[in-house]
Amino acid sequence: MVEQQSATPNYTMGYSEDFQQLLNLRSAETHARHLLPHLKSGLRVLDFGCGPGHISVGLARAVEPGGFHGVDMEASQIDMARAAAEAGGHFNATFHVGNATSLPFEDGYFDVAHCHTVLTHIPDTQAALDEVKRVLKPGGIMASRELIVDSCFLVPGVGEIQPAWDVFAGLLAANGGHPQMGRELKSAFLDAGFTDVETTASFDSFGSPQAIGFLHRFISDWFFAPDIVAAVTGYGIATQQQFDEWRDALDKWKNEAGAFGGLAFGECIGYKP
Amino acid sequence: MDILVCPVCKGDLKLRVDTEEADEVVTGALTCESCNEVYPIEDAIPNLLPPDMRG
Numbered sequence: 001m002v003e004q005q006s007a008t009p010n011y012t013m014g015y016s017e018d019f020q021q022l023l024n025l026r027s028a029e030t031h032a033r034h035l036l037p038h039l040k041s042g043l044r045v046l047d048f049g050c051g052p053g054h055i056s057v058g059l060a061r062a063v064e065p066g067g068f069h070g071v072d073m074e075a076s077q078i079d080m081a082r083a084a085a086e087a088g089g090h091f092n093a094t095f096h097v098g099n100a101t102s103l104p105f106e107d108g109y110f111d112v113a114h115c116h117t118v119l120t121h122i123p124d125t126q127a128a129l130d131e132v133k134r135v136l137k138p139g140g141i142m143a144s145r146e147l148i149v150d151s152c153f154l155v156p157g158v159g160e161i162q163p164a165w166d167v168f169a170g171l172l173a174a175n176g177g178h179p180q181m182g183r184e185l186k187s188a189f190l191d192a193g194f195t196d197v198e199t200t201a202s203f204d205s206f207g208s209p210q211a212i213g214f215l216h217r218f219i220s221d222w223f224f225a226p227d228i229v230a231a232v233t234g235y236g237i238a239t240q241q242q243f244d245e246w247r248d249a250l251d252k253w254k255n256e257a258g259a260f261g262g263l264a265f266g267e268c269i270g271y272k273p
Numbered sequence: 274m275d276i277l278v279c280p281v282c283k284g285d286l287k288l289r290v291d292t293e294e295a296d297e298v299v300t301g302a303l304t305c306e307s308c309n310e311v312y313p314i315e316d317a318i319p320n321l322l323p324p325d326m327r328g
Contacts, residue, residue, distance in 0.1 A: 073326070078318050097320040102280035104312075104321035109276050 011121055012175045015076060018221035021214075023051055025204075028058020031116055034200060034267040035059075035143040042066040043111040046135060048100045049073075049118030053081025053093075059114060060085060060093040069105070071098040100128045105135045112141045117265075119188070120147045123176035129192035136272040142194055143269045147172075148182035148201065151264030154215075156256055159249030163242075168223070170237040182266025194270025203262040215261045216254040220247070279305035279312075280321050286312070 013019050028036060032055055039045070039062035050056045050070035060068035070081050070093065078095045085093035098104050100115070100122060113132045122128045132142060149169040154161055169179035178184065186199040206215040222228065224247055232238050253259055277286050284307025291300040294317075303312040303319055313320050320327065 071321075073322060075316075075318060075320065079316070082318070095318065096277075097318055097322055098280060099322050099326055102323045102326075104277050104280040104286075104319075106276050106278050106283070 011073075012172050012177060013121075013222075014227070015074065016222065016225065018218055018225070020052065022218050022222075023054055025214075026054040026116070028055050028062065031055050031145060031204075032059060032114060032143070033202075034145065034198075034269060035112070035114055035141070036062060038141055038143070038269070039063055039112065044109060045069070046071065046103075046105070046110045046113040046132070047115065048098075048103070048113065048132065049115050049121075050081055050095070051077045053077075053084040053095070055114075055116055056081055056093065056095075057084050057088045057090055060090040061088065063112075064090065064092050066092060066111075068093040069110075070095040071100070071103065073097065073099055101131050103131050103135050107134055108137045108140075110136050110140055112136075112143065114143045116145045117147055119144055119178065119185070120172065120181040121175070121177045125178065125181070125184075125188050126192055129188060129194075133192060133194070133272050138272055140272045141269060142189065142272065143267070144185055144189075145202075145265050145267045146181035146185055147179065148264040148266055149179040151183075151201075152262060153264075154250075154253055154259075154261045156253075156258050158253045158256060159245065161246055161249040161253060164223070164238075164246045167232055167238045167242075171228070171232055171235065174231075174235045174237070182264065185266050185268035189268050189270040192270075193273065195273050197268060197270040200267045201265065202267065203264055205263075206261040212254060212259045212261070216250060219250055277303065277319070277321065279308060279310060281305070281310060281323050282308045284308055 043063040043066045045068045047056045047070045050072050056070045075097050081095050172179040189197045284305045286303040289302045290298050299317050301314040
């Protein structure tokens with residue numbers, strides 16, 4: 001593992017074991033469904049904000065032997081992504097430490113650029129889209145899937161748990177992010193000059209006992225972690241007492257017969273003219 | 274490596290190899306031929322973050 005100080009101090013999700021477990025659930029088949037039909041052998045793909053590479057490996061596989069490049073600001077994530085690609089035998093995949101708003105690639109190199117839950121966290125959406133557009137060929141595809149925190153849910157409503165989503169949104173925004181990016185993608189793509197923009201929305205849903213258990217554990221460990229609670233109370237978005245009430249409500253929710261949860265996302269595909 | 278450019282000025286990068294294993298550069302650096310910024314390669318991973326974003 002590469003040891004270095006985090007290059008992304010304001011990345012809301014952080015790099016905890018809990019969050020890595022949520023990322024472990026991701027794959028190109030489930031999380032880049034909107035893009036996969038557009039991929040074929042030989043295309044050159046950029047995955048920016050690739051994290052530990054769970055989606056990357058499926059994208060690399062879809063375009064083999066085409067060149068796949070993954071970029072993330074965190075060296076520890078790039079380390080994991082490389083290991084995942086090597087384990088899968090995807091020797092067309094290359095990973096670099098880099099930033100979406102200052103990409104280290106020549107103009108017009110890629111056929112496809114992809115990101116998942118990345119524009120949600122980048123303060124200047126247009127700067128990122130402009131830079132990605134620069135490295136795309138004319139006719140190249142930009143694809144993104146981003147959170148819509150306002151549409152995320154845990155049901156049945158137990159106690160006053162729903163306002164916790166607003167607090168999560170407030171935390172993302174306080175860190176410079178865009179908690180509703182998934183429903184703003186179409187406008188953002190059009191503003192950046194992409195054409196023939198296709199927009200859809202979907203949920204990552206948690207309905208089985210195992211999935212409910214996982215989501216409960218993830219929220220318990222991540223949202224109630226001392227650093228998150230400290231950040232939220234520090235920003236003055238919520239109080240310690242509210243966190244205590246939400247934890248009780250979350251524990252109660254898990255044991256409800258009708259427990260069901262969903263993370264909402266918007267997806268968008270656009271073309272560089 | 275041919276497709277990589279300086280993330281800041283988009284100039285061409287020149288590779289310096291310090292150590293390599295099985296044709297892979299393990300440590301070294303990429304130096305921009307336009308603005309002279311140096312980007313380190315450590316553990317076979319090039320760090321192409323702009324200098325002001327490095328941790």
